[in-house]
Amino acid sequence: MGIKEKIKEIEDEMSRTQKNKATNYHLGTLKAKLAKLKSELLLGEGGGKSGPSGPGFDVARAGDARVALIGFPSVGKSTLLSSITETKSEAAGYEFTTLTCIPGNLYHKGTRIQVLDLPGIIEGAASGKGRGKEVIAVARSADLVLMVLDAQKEGLQRHREILEGELESVGMRLNCEPPDISILQKKAGGVRFNNTVPLTKMGPDPAKTALNILKTNKIMNAEVLCRCDCTVDEFIDVVMGNRKYVRCLYAYNKIDTISIEEIDQLARMPHSTVMSVNNNLNMDYLVEQIWEYLGLTRIYTKRRGQQPDLEEPVVLSKIRKGTSVKSLCNNVSSHMLRDFAFALVWGRSAKHAPQRCGLSHMLEDQDVVQVMTKTVAQQKKDKNYQSLVQEFDDKYKKKKKAASDLKKKKVGKLQR
Numbered sequence: 533m534g535i536k537e538k539i540k541e542i543e544d545e546m547s548r549t550q551k552n553k554a555t556n557y558h559l560g561t562l563k564a565k566l567a568k569l570k571s572e573l574l575l576g577e578g579g580g581k582s583g584p585s586g587p588g589f590d591v592a593r594a595g596d597a598r599v600a601l602i603g604f605p606s607v608g609k610s611t612l613l614s615s616i617t618e619t620k621s622e623a624a625g626y627e628f629t630t631l632t633c634i635p636g637n638l639y640h641k642g643t644r645i646q647v648l649d650l651p652g653i654i655e656g657a658a659s660g661k662g663r664g665k666e667v668i669a670v671a672r673s674a675d676l677v678l679m680v681l682d683a684q685k686e687g688l689q690r691h692r693e694i695l696e697g698e699l700e701s702v703g704m705r706l707n708c709e710p711p712d713i714s715i716l717q718k719k720a721g722g723v724r725f726n727n728t729v730p731l732t733k734m735g736p737d738p739a740k741t742a743l744n745i746l747k748t749n750k751i752m753n754a755e756v757l758c759r760c761d762c763t764v765d766e767f768i769d770v771v772m773g774n775r776k777y778v779r780c781l782y783a784y785n786k787i788d789t790i791s792i793e794e795i796d797q798l799a800r801m802p803h804s805t806v807m808s809v810n811n812n813l814n815m816d817y818l819v820e821q822i823w824e825y826l827g828l829t830r831i832y833t834k835r836r837g838q839q840p841d842l843e844e845p846v847v848l849s850k851i852r853k854g855t856s857v858k859s860l861c862n863n864v865s866s867h868m869l870r871d872f873a874f875a876l877v878w879g880r881s882a883k884h885a886p887q888r889c890g891l892s893h894m895l896e897d898q899d900v901v902q903v904m905t906k907t908v909a910q911q912k913k914d915k916n917y918q919s920l921v922q923e924f925d926d927k928y929k930k931k932k933k934a935a936s937d938l939k940k941k942k943v944g945k946l947q948r
């Protein structure tokens with residue numbers, strides 16, 4: 533039996549099974565099996581991370597962050613790319629105008645954001661309809677999915693759900709945090725299950741449900757710790773391990789074609805913004821929202837006794853590698869991390885100016901940072917350091933003298 537048939541079989545069984553407390557455990561097992569099969573189908577055996585990238589889709593990563601434009605055909609993705617970047621992507625009134633991945637650069641507040649225009653996708657894209665697979669693989673590589681929707685289309689929310697479903701089916705999780713669960717695999721000893729909060733969504737016996745999901749994924753020995761009241765699906769996500777937690781901004785385009793009441797309604801939905809690219813309505817706000825969602829943080833570095841470099845900030849991202857002083861050092865050079873002594877920080881993250889901070893300090897946008905490396909710090913402590921060196925030298929010299937004296941004595945005795 534092929535993977536597709538197996539999936540069908542499990543889906544049928546799930547729809548036959550009534551949802552209640554007693555079947556919770558059984559459904560959990562089925563869900564785990566389904567998740568495993570789907571990831572095999574979509575990402576190849578073993579659930580590879582990158583997925584397929586056919587010709588015209590392997591665009592190199594560039595800039596400080598990456599945004600993918602995802603949407604049905606003819607919602608205005610290419611028009612948008614041409615409007616906010618320097619690239620001109622062909623736009624037209626017929627579907628599937630765009631057939632490959634087209635990159636552009638959005639320069640905003642001293643940062644460079646790579647925006648990728650993509651072919652439109654339709655239901656079934658993830659399992660290979662059209663260029664769906666390639667498009668979705670690109671979406672997986674992005675820091676932000678900008679989901680472009682046509683505000684005038686009937687069934688708008690249905691479209692949105694279809695797109696969300698396609699992205700979720702390849703393991704993407706939109707606008708949510710990874711569940712706080714750790715699973716440490718071991719060589720022996722079986723599964724040890726612990727939770728720090730009551731588990732109300734994993735059936736009457738959460739440990740048994742968890743054990744079964746682990747077994748389905750051939751994990752027989754592990755230390756499990758749940759620190760959140762997770763659902764069965766969230767637990768499966770952690771077991772599968774290849775989920776990608778991405779931010780998603782819904783951009784409703786073509787608002788020139790709907791009423792003000794309708795616009796108001798759309799604009800009030802979570803993670804949503806409205807615009808008309810053709811009529812240049814609300815475009816500045818969209819760009820601002822993109823920037824906010826990427827969590828970009830500009831850090832101005834400075835040397836001792838000099839003014840900070842305001843021209844070229846080091847750009848960190850809250851959603852990628854974080855904005856700690858450690859990330860900053862890593863970003864600049866490996867030497868900086870090796871020789872790190874402490875940092876002086878001015879700006880929003882500092883309690884006073886400057887604040888002396890360690891590697892774990894979290895920086896905020898537009899902070900100024902001066903990293904003090906060990907050599908500089910040690911020079912400050914010169915007196916101590918030098919006398920310590922002297923002490924060791926003296927001891928060494930004394931030992932050496934004693935040894936040579938002894939040698940001389942022995943030689944003298946022999947000569948006599």
Ligand SMILES: Nc1nc2c(ncn2[C@@H]2O[C@H](COP(=O)(O)OP(=O)(O)OP(=O)(O)O)[C@@H](O)[C@H]2O)c(=O)[nH]1
Pocket residue numbers: 603604605606607608609610611612622623624625626627628629630631650651652653785786787788789807808809810811
């Ligand atoms: N009324 C209106 N039409 C728009 C707006 N933005 C784009 N369009 C039109 O929508 C049509 C499709 O635009 P495209 O940019 O080609 O759409 P796309 O999403 O890139 O389409 P595919 O590449 O085919 O998937 C064009 O005729 C645009 O002129 C808008 O704000 N209002």
Ligand SMILES: [K+]
Pocket residue numbers: 605606607623624625626627628629630
């Ligand atoms: K089009």
Ligand SMILES: [Mg+2]
Pocket residue numbers: 609610611622623629630649650651652
């Ligand atoms: Mg297009």
